[in-house]
Amino acid sequence: MNKIEARIGQALSHIRERHPLIHHITNLVVMNDTANVTLHLGALPVMAYATEEVAEMVSGADALILNVGTLTPSLVESMIVAGRTANERGVPIILDPVGAGATTLRTESSLRLLEELEVAVLRGNGGEIASLSEASGVSKAWGLRGGGAVRGVESVAGGDDPVALGRAMAREYDLTVAITGKRDIVSDGQRTLGVDNGHRWLTTITGSGCMATTAVAAFAAVEEDHLVAAVGGLACFGLAGELAAQKAEGPASFKVALLDQIYGLTADELAEEARITAVEAGSS
Amino acid sequence: MNKIEARIGQALSHIRERHPLIHHITNLVVMNDTANVTLHLGALPVMAYATEEVAEMVSGADALILNVGTLTPSLVESMIVAGRTANERGVPIILDPVGAGATTLRTESSLRLLEELEVAVLRGNGGEIASLSEASGVSKAWGLRGGGAVRGVESVAGGDDPVALGRAMAREYDLTVAITGKRDIVSDGQRTLGVDNGHRWLTTITGSGCMATTAVAAFAAVEEDHLVAAVGGLACFGLAGELAAQKAEGPASFKVALLDQIYGLTADELAEEARITAVEAGSS
Amino acid sequence: MNKIEARIGQALSHIRERHPLIHHITNLVVMNDTANVTLHLGALPVMAYATEEVAEMVSGADALILNVGTLTPSLVESMIVAGRTANERGVPIILDPVGAGATTLRTESSLRLLEELEVAVLRGNGGEIASLSEASGVSKAWGLRGGGAVRGVESVAGGDDPVALGRAMAREYDLTVAITGKRDIVSDGQRTLGVDNGHRWLTTITGSGCMATTAVAAFAAVEEDHLVAAVGGLACFGLAGELAAQKAEGPASFKVALLDQIYGLTADELAEEARITAVEAGSS
Numbered sequence: 132m133n134k135i136e137a138r139i140g141q142a143l144s145h146i147r148e149r150h151p152l153i154h155h156i157t158n159l160v161v162m163n164d165t166a167n168v169t170l171h172l173g174a175l176p177v178m179a180y181a182t183e184e185v186a187e188m189v190s191g192a193d194a195l196i197l198n199v200g201t202l203t204p205s206l207v208e209s210m211i212v213a214g215r216t217a218n219e220r221g222v223p224i225i226l227d228p229v230g231a232g233a234t235t236l237r238t239e240s241s242l243r244l245l246e247e248l249e250v251a252v253l254r255g256n257g258g259e260i261a262s263l264s265e266a267s268g269v270s271k272a273w274g275l276r277g278g279g280a281v282r283g284v285e286s287v288a289g290g291d292d293p294v295a296l297g298r299a300m301a302r303e304y305d306l307t308v309a310i311t312g313k314r315d316i317v318s319d320g321q322r323t324l325g326v327d328n329g330h331r332w333l334t335t336i337t338g339s340g341c342m343a344t345t346a347v348a349a350f351a352a353v354e355e356d357h358l359v360a361a362v363g364g365l366a367c368f369g370l371a372g373e374l375a376a377q378k379a380e381g382p383a384s385f386k387v388a389l390l391d392q393i394y395g396l397t398a399d400e401l402a403e404e405a406r407i408t409a410v411e412a413g414s415s
Numbered sequence: 416m417n418k419i420e421a422r423i424g425q426a427l428s429h430i431r432e433r434h435p436l437i438h439h440i441t442n443l444v445v446m447n448d449t450a451n452v453t454l455h456l457g458a459l460p461v462m463a464y465a466t467e468e469v470a471e472m473v474s475g476a477d478a479l480i481l482n483v484g485t486l487t488p489s490l491v492e493s494m495i496v497a498g499r500t501a502n503e504r505g506v507p508i509i510l511d512p513v514g515a516g517a518t519t520l521r522t523e524s525s526l527r528l529l530e531e532l533e534v535a536v537l538r539g540n541g542g543e544i545a546s547l548s549e550a551s552g553v554s555k556a557w558g559l560r561g562g563g564a565v566r567g568v569e570s571v572a573g574g575d576d577p578v579a580l581g582r583a584m585a586r587e588y589d590l591t592v593a594i595t596g597k598r599d600i601v602s603d604g605q606r607t608l609g610v611d612n613g614h615r616w617l618t619t620i621t622g623s624g625c626m627a628t629t630a631v632a633a634f635a636a637v638e639e640d641h642l643v644a645a646v647g648g649l650a651c652f653g654l655a656g657e658l659a660a661q662k663a664e665g666p667a668s669f670k671v672a673l674l675d676q677i678y679g680l681t682a683d684e685l686a687e688e689a690r691i692t693a694v695e696a697g698s699s
Numbered sequence: 700m701n702k703i704e705a706r707i708g709q710a711l712s713h714i715r716e717r718h719p720l721i722h723h724i725t726n727l728v729v730m731n732d733t734a735n736v737t738l739h740l741g742a743l744p745v746m747a748y749a750t751e752e753v754a755e756m757v758s759g760a761d762a763l764i765l766n767v768g769t770l771t772p773s774l775v776e777s778m779i780v781a782g783r784t785a786n787e788r789g790v791p792i793i794l795d796p797v798g799a800g801a802t803t804l805r806t807e808s809s810l811r812l813l814e815e816l817e818v819a820v821l822r823g824n825g826g827e828i829a830s831l832s833e834a835s836g837v838s839k840a841w842g843l844r845g846g847g848a849v850r851g852v853e854s855v856a857g858g859d860d861p862v863a864l865g866r867a868m869a870r871e872y873d874l875t876v877a878i879t880g881k882r883d884i885v886s887d888g889q890r891t892l893g894v895d896n897g898h899r900w901l902t903t904i905t906g907s908g909c910m911a912t913t914a915v916a917a918f919a920a921v922e923e924d925h926l927v928a929a930v931g932g933l934a935c936f937g938l939a940g941e942l943a944a945q946k947a948e949g950p951a952s953f954k955v956a957l958l959d960q961i962y963g964l965t966a967d968e969l970a971e972e973a974r975i976t977a978v979e980a981g982s983s
Contacts, residue, residue, distance in 0.1 A: 152851045160446045160462050162728045166905035171950055176905060177798065177851030178728050181771040184804040191801070191850060203465040230461065233475070236468040282475060283436045283461030335678065337450035337460060381675025382455055391949025394903065444730045444746050487749040514745065517759070520752040566759060567720045567745030619962065621734035621744060665959025666739055 133407075135324075139363030140402030142354040147173035147398075151193030151352035153345065154222075156180045156210050158200030158229060161338035164390075165196075165345040171394035172367070174349040180206060185213035193352035195222050197244055198341055199237050200229035200284065207240045214248035223251035223351040223360075227344040231255065232262025232281035242267050245304050251357045253300065254309040254344045256281075257289025264291070264300055273299035284340075286312070294323055294410055307357040311343055315365045316410065319358040326362055327406040328369025333389075335382040343368045346393075366405035371396055373404075417691075419608075423647030424686030426638040431457035431682075435477030435636035437629065438506075440464045440494050442484025442513060445622035448674075449480075449629040455678035456651070458633040464490060469497035477636035479506050481528055482625055483521050484513035484568065491524045498532035507535035507635040507644075511628040515539065516546025516565035526551050529588050535641045537584065538593040538628045540565075541573025548575070548584055557583035568624075570596070578607055578694055591641040595627055599649045600694065603642040610646055611690040612653025617673075619666040627652045630677075650689035655680055657688075701975075703892075707931030708970030710922040715741035715966075719761030719920035721913065722790075724748045724778050726768025726797060729906035732958075733764075733913040739962035740935070742917040748774060753781035761920035763790050765812055766909055767805050768797035768852065775808045782816035791819035791919045791928075795912040799823065800830025800849030810835050813872050819925045821868065822877040822912045824849075825857025832859070832868055841867035852908075854880070862891055862978055875925040879911055883933045884978065887926040894930055895974040896937025901957075903950040911936045914961075934973035939964055941972075 152175045155165060162178055169176035179188045182205070189195050195217040197210045217224050226248075228241035241263055244250065253260070261279020264270040270277045270291065279290035290296065293316040297308040301320035310316045315326040333339040347364030354360040371392040379385035436459045439449060446462055453460035463472045466489070473479050479501040481494045501508050510532075512525035525547055528534065537544070545563020548554040554561045554575065563574035574580065577600040581592040585604035594600045599610040617623040631648030638644040655676040663669035720743045723733060730746055737744035747756045750773070757763050763785040765778045785792050794816075796809035809831055812818065821828070829847020832838040838845045838859065847858035858864065861884040865876040869888035878884045883894040901907040915932030922928040939960035947953035 150853075154851070158462070159443055159727055160450050163447060163731060163905060166728050167950065170903060170905055175851045175853050177801070178726070178769050179798070179802070180769065181804060183772060184770070184802040187802045187804075188851070201462050201464065202468070204467060230463070233461070234463065234468040234471045236465060236471075283438070283459050283472075285434075285436075285459050335454060337447060337454055381672075381678045382451065383671040383674030383678075387671060387951040387955060388949075390951030394949045394951075442746070443727055444734050447731060485746050485748065486752070488751060514747070517745070518747070518752040518755045520749060520755075567722070567743050567756070569718075569720075569743050619738060621731060621738055665956075665962045666735065667955040667958030667962075671955060 135359060135407055136402045136405045138359055139366060139405060140398040142350050142363050143367060143401050144398040145353040146349050149353060150175050152177060152191060153194050153196065153348050153352060154179065154189045154192035155196045156213055157196055157198035160200060161341040164338050165341055167390055168342045168345045168393055169349060171390055172346060172349045174352065180209050182209045182212055185209050186216040189213045189217050189222055190220060192222055194348040195224045196344060196348045197224060198227040198229055198344065199241055202237055202240055210244060211247060218249045224248055225252045225254060225344055225348040225351060226250045227341060228255045228259045228263060230281060230284045231259045232279055233283060238262060238266050250306050251351055252307045252309060252347055252361050254347055256286035256340060257293055257310055257312050258286030260300060260308065260310050261290030261296060264296055269299055269303045275299060298323055307361050309347060309361040309365060311340060317358060317361045322358055323410050324362050325408045325410040326365045326369060328366045328373060330372040330376040332376050332379050332382065332385040333372045336386050362407055366407060367396065367401055370401060370404050419643060419691055420686045420689045422643055423650060423689060424682040426634050426647045427651060427685050428682040429637040430633050433637060434459050435633065436461060436475060437478050437480065437632050437636060438463065438473045438476035439480045440497060441480055441482035444484060445625040448622050449625055451674055452626045452629045452677055453633060455674055456630060456633045458636065464493050466493045466496055469493050470500040473497045473501050473506055474504060476506055478632040479508045480628060480632050481508060482511040482513055482628065483525055486521055486524055494528060495531060502533045508532055509536045509538060509628055509632040509635060510534045511625060512539045512543045512547060514565060514568045515543045516563055517567060522546060522550050534590050535635055536591045536593060536631055536645050538631055540570035540624060541577055541594055541596050542570030544584060544592065544594050545574030545580060548580055553583055553587045559583060582607055591645050593631060593645040593649060595624060601642060601645045606642055607694050608646050609692045609694040610649045610653060612650045612657060614656040614660040616660050616663050616666065616669040617656045620670050646691055650691060651680065651685055654685060654688050703927060703975055704970045704973045706927055707934060707973060708966040710918050710931050711935060711969050712966040713921035714917050717921060718743050720745060720759060721762050721764065721916050721920060722747065722757045722760035723764045724781055725764055725766035728768060729909040732906050733909055735958055736910045736913045736961055737917060739958055740914060740917045742920065748777050750777045750780055753777050754784040757781045757785050757790055758788060760790055762916040763792045764912060764916045765792060766795040766797055766912065767809055770805055770808055778812060779815060786817045792816055793820045793822060793912055793916040793919060794818045795909060796823045796827045796831060798849060798852045799827045800847055801851055806830060806834050818874050819919055820875045820877060820915055820929050822915055824854035824908060825861055825878055825880050826854030828868060828876065828878050829858030829864060832864055837867050837871045843867060866891055875929050877915060877929040877933060879908060885926060885929045890926055891978050892930050893976045893978040894933045894937060896934045896941060898940040898944040900944050900947050900950065900953040901940045904954050930975055934975060935964065935969055938969060938972050
């Protein structure tokens with residue numbers, strides 16, 4: 132067991148001891164599931180999005196999730212207000228650009244949040260991150276070939292090599308990028324890691340990306356190294372998926388088992404079963 | 416196995432091969448379930464309702480669902496914007512008038528959508544369709560006796576003979592009408608079919624009507640004959656309910672099994688087990 | 700079996716015979732679950748919050764739930780409109796002050812609803828009720844020591860003795876107060892009862908408080924004595940939790956079993972297994 136695996140096991144223990152509060156400003160489709168994922172991990176969820184209360188709520192929180200699924204312009208304003216307070220207070224922000232690349236509203240709003248706020252972790256699928264990279268000019272600046280495509284909220288083309296893409300976005304925006312897929316790629320611009328936990332059943336249910344983001348946020352609430360936090364959240368969520376697959380008779384019984392496993396997963400199991408590898412561009 | 420059963424089996428295969436994108440503008444209660452039903456059928460769901468993005472989103476979609484549960488006036492405006500683009504692009508619109516008959520807002524908004532947009536399929540319960548028929552004057556024009564009643568979102572009285580009602584509404588609005596109940600009645604004004612798949616457990620969970628609408632939309636995304644699409648979606652959803660009932664220990668375990676079965680149902684099973692009959696007025 | 704246990708068993712029978720309509724103006728996280736709890740109990744749920752339709756909808760309802768989770772100022776206005784009509788029509792209002800104490804918006808809005816409307820039952824956790832008691836000056840007026848604290852939507856400190864707190868709030872606002880926790884305390888200012896049904900699994904899922912509120916509302920729709928209704932709803936919900944715990948392999952399988960049990964619970968089981976005790980201040 133290497134150092135990072137031990138550290139993410141420890142982070143899971145810390146979540147369960149400290150019960151960090153995770154403030155979600157998120158889409159309407161997944162709220163119940165992401166609230167439950169938060170609780171089952173050992174953290175406390177709160178969903179609050181009124182401009183009138185987000186600053187106050189995030190002041191008492193340990194992480195802030197901004198998720199742009201089912202976005203409206205007024206929700207973007209609430210995200211900016213909450214995000215500024217989070218930045219002032221040192222509360223890490225996790226951005227999930229659901230559907231970026233599918234509509235201008237989602238692409239532009241995600242970029243605005245990246246520009247105006249100090250985001251700790253950007254977690255999306257290949258199509259979303261590639262779309263943001265292209266729309267922001269990062270792809271061009273870093274000589275990436277582009278070609279990301281999103282249909283609805285589904286990544287249909289990740290475009291570039293995810294290692295190069297993640298590293299470029301991480302350096303440009305000074306944050307950790309987590310690109311989820313068959314192999315998850317996590318980069319802070321210097322270090323790039325692959326996470327091989329997960330199961331194909333996760334692609335059969337709605338909101339698995341959003342739930343992974345919630346896991347990342349819970350880890351970021353207790354672990355200051357955001358690369359470690361992102362890897363920890365993704366390994367934890369993916370491992371729960373592997374264990375749940377043994378009980379699945381279909382996607383809905385899989386989801387029940389997934390949530391049960393997130394609750395039951397021990398820190399030791401996570402440290403033992405996390406599959407984390409250092410990766411180089413072109414290797415994933 | 417008759418021609419229509421073979422055709423709906425084929426449609427299910429097409430959904431799984433083509434992964435059509437189903438854009439939902441729908442109520443807040445059922446979003447997670449209808450997104451999952453979409454995915455499990457083999458299609459892709461997206462929920463988006465901001466006026467700023469609905470036209471762009473629906474431009475890339477293969478069907479559009481307008482569902483008036485938890486309606487607001489601004490949501491109606493988004494539906495009109497999305498619906499106009501859908502009509503221009505030939506994207507079929509499926510309208511679910513949840514709670515029409517219970518409040519003026521829902522009745523009037525449903526009628527406005529029927530008047531201003533070219534709707535492909537109108538799917539509701541007996542009380543909802545009868546209420547729309549009465550409020551629009553169709554009942555009177557066609558000599559139907561009226562008497563539809565809705566309590567909250569529950570049909571308490573379907574009013575007219577559903578075959579006569581469906582046929583009248585279908586002819587008046589030039590669309591396919593699907594009235595769900597113990598026997599589902601589907602009419603395009605010329606042809607009227609009954610679908611006898613289903614199970615009483617479906618009445619014990621919230622959103623079963625909305626999920627049936629989603630199934631109809633997925634079929635309409637790949638099948639140009641809207642009567643066939645409506646019958647296919649309802650037979651598919653009802654059959655999954657029959658199979659799920661064998662595993663139910665209550666409504667929640669039924670729902671888990673229902674979603675599992677929607678995912679697992681094969682095109683051959685659907686073609687074999689669909690129970691579709693031509694019906695005449697007064698026969699249902 | 701005492702008189703109150705028989706009476707709450709009878710109330711459950713009445714819910715199943717009369718199918719009362721429960722109008723929810725509630726938060727976005729729990730809507731699907733609370734709609735299902737309503738249906739499984741034998742009542743009819745409707746979720747409607749547009750200012751344009753809430754008065755009309757509540758006019759046909761048998762109870763109104765006002766739940767301030769994911770609150771916005773415009774939602775408060777809808778609650779006031781719906782609440783006034785409910786008061787005019789004699790429809791009992793059940794208020795769930797989710798997250799009161801965590802933000803000014805939630806605390807002040809909950810107090811406004813308590814001041815401007817005639818609320819039948821106020822159902823919250825210890826931290827929420829204590830926070831309202833302090834913010835309203837009731838704690839001070841009644842010589843309570845205060846100290847309630849809420850983190851997100853989680854009670855971290857109930858502050859005062861719940862019996863004294865419940866009684867003070869009940870007398871001050873002339874309603875029934877239900878403070879849920881390991882032992883639920885219900886007081887109408889004169890009579891104070893403890894309910895000992897429940898299970899620790901209920902604390903591992905999101906929305907268990909909101910679901911308990913829904914159960915209270917269904918009972919209040921058929922039982923005029925609001926103390927009896929509150930005790931009945933809480934005993935019913937807690938007992939279903941106890942029965943479900945036998946099948947739980949984790950929080951999600953517990954939730955499935957919980958909903959199944961709510962549906963399956965008989966009036967006789969409720970009357971036999973409800974654990975209700977008269978309590979005095981300092982005894983809980």
